Amino acid sequence: MGGWRIGEEERVGAVAMEYVVYCDESRHSAKPGNTHLAIGGLWVPLVERDRISREVRSIARENGLGSELKWSKVSGKYAVAYERIVEYFLTQPSLNFRAIVVEHAKFDPELHGGDRELGFYKFYFRMLEKWLFADQSYTVLLDFQKNKGADRFGDLRRVLVNAVPKATIHELTVIESSDTPLAQLCDILTGAVSAGWCEAHLANPSSAKSRIGAFLARGLGWPSLRVSSVSPAWSKFNVFSIDLTDREGEPSHG
Numbered sequence: 001m002g003g004w005r006i007g008e009e010e011r012v013g014a015v016a017m018e019y020v021v022y023c024d025e026s027r028h029s030a031k032p033g034n035t036h037l038a039i040g041g042l043w044v045p046l047v048e049r050d051r052i053s054r055e056v057r058s059i060a061r062e063n064g065l066g067s068e069l070k071w072s073k074v075s076g077k078y079a080v081a082y083e084r085i086v087e088y089f090l091t092q093p094s095l096n097f098r099a100i101v102v103e104h105a106k107f108d109p110e111l112h113g114g115d116r117e118l119g120f121y122k123f124y125f126r127m128l129e130k131w132l133f134a135d136q137s138y139t140v141l142l143d144f145q146k147n148k149g150a151d152r153f154g155d156l157r158r159v160l161v162n163a164v165p166k167a168t169i170h171e172l173t174v175i176e177s178s179d180t181p182l183a184q185l186c187d188i189l190t191g192a193v194s195a196g197w198c199e200a201h202l203a204n205p206s207s208a209k210s211r212i213g214a215f216l217a218r219g220l221g222w223p224s225l226r227v228s229s230v231s232p233a234w235s236k237f238n239v240f241s242i243d244l245t246d247r248e249g250e251p252s253h254g
Contacts (some may be wrong), residue, residue, distance in 0.1 A: 018046040018137040018170075021128070022186040024177070025120075025143070026071065026194035036197035039127045040099040040190030044182055046139075048094045056181040059084050068177070069184035071191025071209070079208040082188065083215050089185060090219040090236075097186070098238040099193045100127040101228070121152050125159055126242065130232035134166035141175045143183060192216050193239055196225030 022042045027034040044052060060069060063081035067073075074082050089095055100123050124142075132138060140160075142153065157172035177183035192213045217225050220237050228241035 016135050016137070019139070020044050020046055020049050020182070021131075021138055021140045022180070022183045023124070023128075023140065023142045024183065024186045024190045026187075026191045027198060034194075034198060035103065036194060037102050037123075038099050038190050038194035038197065039102075039123055040097060040186055040193060041127055041131070041140075042182060042186040042189065043096040043098070043131065045094050049182065052092065052095065053181045056085065056088065056185060059088055060181070068179075069181070069188060071188050071195075074188075074191075074209050074212055076208045079211050082208075082212050085185065085188060086192075086212060086216050086219065089189065090216075096131075096234065096236060096238075097189050098127060098131055098232070099190055099240070100124075101193065101197050101239060101241045103241075117152065121156050123242065124156060125163070127240075128160060129163050130240075131234065131238075132160060132164045132167040132169070133234075134164070137168040137170060139170050140172040141180075141183065142172070143174070143177050143187070188212075189216070189237075193225050197241075199226070 020043075022044065023040065025037065025039045027037045056069075060066070060081070063078075063084050065078060065081050065085075069082075069085065089097070102123055128140065140157075153172055153174060157169060160172070161169055175183060177187060192209075195209055196213050196217070213225050217223065217227075225239070227239055229235070229238045232238055232240055
């Protein structure tokens with residue numbers, strides 16, 4: 001495995017864990033201004049899921065966020081409320097987040113038989129695979145996407161099982177995020193990363209979204225969210241910018 005698995009021994013050396021992984025994507029259409037897409041995953045220990053879900057809901061209610069939490073809903077009126085949600089993530093040791101960032105201009109669907117959707121799910125594979133560890137168990141929950149391919153989610157699960165045979169993937173399925181606080185938290189974090197890489201803050205550096213992105217970056221000790229982690233080792237917050245000159249997101253185990 002080489003350097004790709006730096007930190008795995010520290011991560012899994014003591015006790016086998018069961019995780020729920022909430023996934024989302026942001027700016028996946030190549031519209032003007034969407035220079036980069038991001039695919040994110042929030043890892044939550046199953047034993048902590050209910051507690052953390054209740055606490056996220058409570059923070060949202062206490063700060064006037066009665067409806068679904070979403071990056072697209074971040075506004076000046078609710079900037080402080082979203083800061084409290086991000087602050088909660090930063091202070092919870094059991095919450096870990098990873099995102100893959102892809103530059104739209106360098107994404108060539110022809111390398112995937114002309115199938116852009118297939119390429120998209122190969123990027124999903126790259127995001128997940130590096131944080132699925134031997135002897136650990138996972139339920140992977142993706143935000144609903146209408147796909148052209150008949151069984152994209154089943155294909156993704158099969159490829160992951162083959163790539164990491166010693167990990168247990170109980171289920172890989174889709175959910176509606178509207179009533180799932182942790183899926184909504186993943187949406188916020190993924191949206192913040194994609195906005196940072198799209199440099200959306202340059203258009204309006206005083207915007208609420210810029211404020212939340214900067215707040216998250218400061219909490220991580222980063223200069224900004226436009227940072228690519230040096231390796232996909234297990235950490236609080238990992239952002240990996242794919243080099244599309246390197247096999248265009250094909251499954252890799254090296």
